[in-house]
Amino acid sequence: xxxxxxxxxxxxxxxxxxxxxxxxxxxxxxxxxxxxxxxxxxxxxxxxxxxxxxxxxxxxxxxxxxxxxxxxxxxxxxxxxxxxxxxxxxxxxxxxxxxxxxxxxxxxxxxx
Amino acid sequence: xxxxxxxxxxxxxxxxxxxxxxxxxxxxxxxxxxxxxxxxxxxxxxxxxxxxxxxxxxxxxxxxxxxxxxxxxxxxxxxxxxxxxxxxxxxxxxxxxxxxxxxxxxxxxxxxx
Numbered sequence: 185x186x187x188x189x190x191x192x193x194x195x196x197x198x199x200x201x202x203x204x205x206x207x208x209x210x211x212x213x214x215x216x217x218x219x220x221x222x223x224x225x226x227x228x229x230x231x232x233x234x235x236x237x238x239x240x241x242x243x244x245x246x247x248x249x250x251x252x253x254x255x256x257x258x259x260x261x262x263x264x265x266x267x268x269x270x271x272x273x274x275x276x277x278x279x280x281x282x283x284x285x286x287x288x289x290x291x292x293x294x295x296x
Numbered sequence: 297x298x299x300x301x302x303x304x305x306x307x308x309x310x311x312x313x314x315x316x317x318x319x320x321x322x323x324x325x326x327x328x329x330x331x332x333x334x335x336x337x338x339x340x341x342x343x344x345x346x347x348x349x350x351x352x353x354x355x356x357x358x359x360x361x362x363x364x365x366x367x368x369x370x371x372x373x374x375x376x377x378x379x380x381x382x383x384x385x386x387x388x389x390x391x392x393x394x395x396x397x398x399x400x401x402x403x404x405x406x407x408x409x
Contacts, residue, residue: 227389227398228400282395
């Protein structure tokens with residue numbers, strides 16, 4: 185199946201600071217989705233990127249899909265305590281449009 | 297509610313027993329997925345349904361695992377002769393079609409003693 189690697193695995197952030205988490209693949213992806221899972225909760229869909237070089241923003245969150253469609257990033261500005269959780273990227277390969285392969289996630293903690 | 301519903305929310309059982317987990321997807325969603333998530337880990341794909349058929353069962357860990365979906369709606373995941381390594385949270389997700397975002401239920405936390 186499609187493999188995506190997420191880095192870092194853990195991100196400990198001072199409240200108010202910015203950080204970025206990355207999702208990388210060795211093969212071309214048809215699209216990529218991002219999900220957030222709060223502690224004790226279930227994954228919640230955030231966004232889907234489809235086009236090469238696509239950039240989408242949701243308030244303080246900026247999502248980007250690489251030009252080669254092999255990587256993606258999530259950048260959070262001015263981190264708040266509400267940003268705590270695990271962020272997963274999930275991808276579909278070019279030949280398989282139904283199966284999402286999830287990365288291992290980046291777990292974010294915030295110190296006030 | 298309009299979300300994905302899973303039951304039971306928690307299940308504790310003895311090793312060797314069979315368990316049945318239920319998922320009620322969002323009405324009208326044709327695609328349904330089962331995942332397994334161990335503590336602090338990512339999501340492990342188990343099986344995908346499109347309507348009532350399961351074109352991809354590749355993620356089922358062993359022949360002790362089976363799943364069915366009836367009427368294009370409710371799905372059950374059955375684990376026979378449970379073992380301790382089956383302990384995990386089992387998540388169900390549905391989507392409007394196979395291309396779209398997935399909507400997850402709260403999961404069933406399964407503990408095998």
